[in-house]
Amino acid sequence: MQINLLQQLAAGGAGIWVIAALSLLMLAVTLERLHRFRPSAVVPPGLVDAVLPLWRAGRFDEIAQRLAGDRSVLAATLRFLVANRARWPAEVLGTRAGEIASRALRLEQQRAYPLAVVATVAPIVGLLGTVVGMIEAFHVIAFTGGMGDASLLAGGISKALVNTAAGLSVALPSLALHHYFRHRLTTCGLALEEQLDRVLDDCVRPGSV
Numbered sequence: 001m002q003i004n005l006l007q008q009l010a011a012g013g014a015g016i017w018v019i020a021a022l023s024l025l026m027l028a029v030t031l032e033r034l035h036r037f038r039p040s041a042v043v044p045p046g047l048v049d050a051v052l053p054l055w056r057a058g059r060f061d062e063i064a065q066r067l068a069g070d071r072s073v074l075a076a077t078l079r080f081l082v083a084n085r086a087r088w089p090a091e092v093l094g095t096r097a098g099e100i101a102s103r104a105l106r107l108e109q110q111r112a113y114p115l116a117v118v119a120t121v122a123p124i125v126g127l128l129g130t131v132v133g134m135i136e137a138f139h140v141i142a143f144t145g146g147m148g149d150a151s152l153l154a155g156g157i158s159k160a161l162v163n164t165a166a167g168l169s170v171a172l173p174s175l176a177l178h179h180y181f182r183h184r185l186t187t188c189g190l191a192l193e194e195q196l197d198r199v200l201d202d203c204v205r206p207g208s209v
Contacts, residue, residue: 014129015125015126015128015132015163015166015167016163016166018125019122019125019126019163019166019167019170022118022121022122022170022174023118023122023170025114025118026118026170026174026177029111029112029114029115029118030115030177032111033111037111037112037181037184037185037188039184039187039188039191040072041071042072042073042074042105042192043073043074043188043191043192043195044070044072044074044075047070047072047075048074048195048198048199050066051063051066051067051199052198052199052203054066055082055199055202055203056202056203060082060085063078063082064079064082067079067082073101073104073105073188073192074192074195074196076100076104077097077100077101077192077196080096080097080100081199081200084096090200093200094196094200098196101192101193101196105185105188105192108185109181109182109185112177112178112181112182112185115174115175115177115181116174116175116178118171118174119172119174119175119178120171122167122168122170122171122174123164123167123168123171124167125167126166126168126171127163127167129160129162129163129164129166129167130160130161130163130164131160132160133157133159133160133162133163134157134160136160137157
């Protein structure tokens with residue numbers, strides 16, 4: 001016997017609509033993160049290699065032009081270093097730059113947080129839908145006196161369990177994507193730290209500005 005999935009979902013009740021909304025949220029956040037949170041958007045390759053010779057030569061106007069319009073976290077941190085290179089000692093400047101980079105990465109992490117919410121809420125909504133469905137199934141039996149008719153109970157249970165299956169089907173990929181973006185965040189954070197250390201060690205030191 002072939003199962004009509006759409007028909008089963010349509011019979012799942014209000015919980016299915018909530019889970020469908022959560023799945024749309026998961027899809028929207030995933031697409032936005034894949035587009036906006038790329039490694040090249042955090043640590044563009046070759047940017048530090050282009051900036052270091054200009055810094056050594058004291059051509060800070062050219063550095064500003066090179067960084068203009070670049071919305072990456074690395075570019076924003078480099079703009080801060082260039083703008084404040086003569087304002088603070090190297091240690092303070094390095095600490096402030098690290099704080100800017102850390103704040104930007106935390107913001108990127110928060111933008112992926114809805115995936116964790118979906119992974120937590122979807123199975124709970126599915127379980128609630130299952131419980132409501134089971135209650136409705138037993139009410140049908142109680143009012144029809146159909147304890148001898150297993151089809152009444154089986155049909156109700158089947159509809160109820162659709163909620164659990166739907167909730168888990170949304171929660172599992174949401175959880176996987178949440179961990180994927182956390183891993184990407186860690187990788188980008190390490191790469192960003194490495195590039196900033198290059199600039200700090202090579203240029204931001206007493207007498208280099």
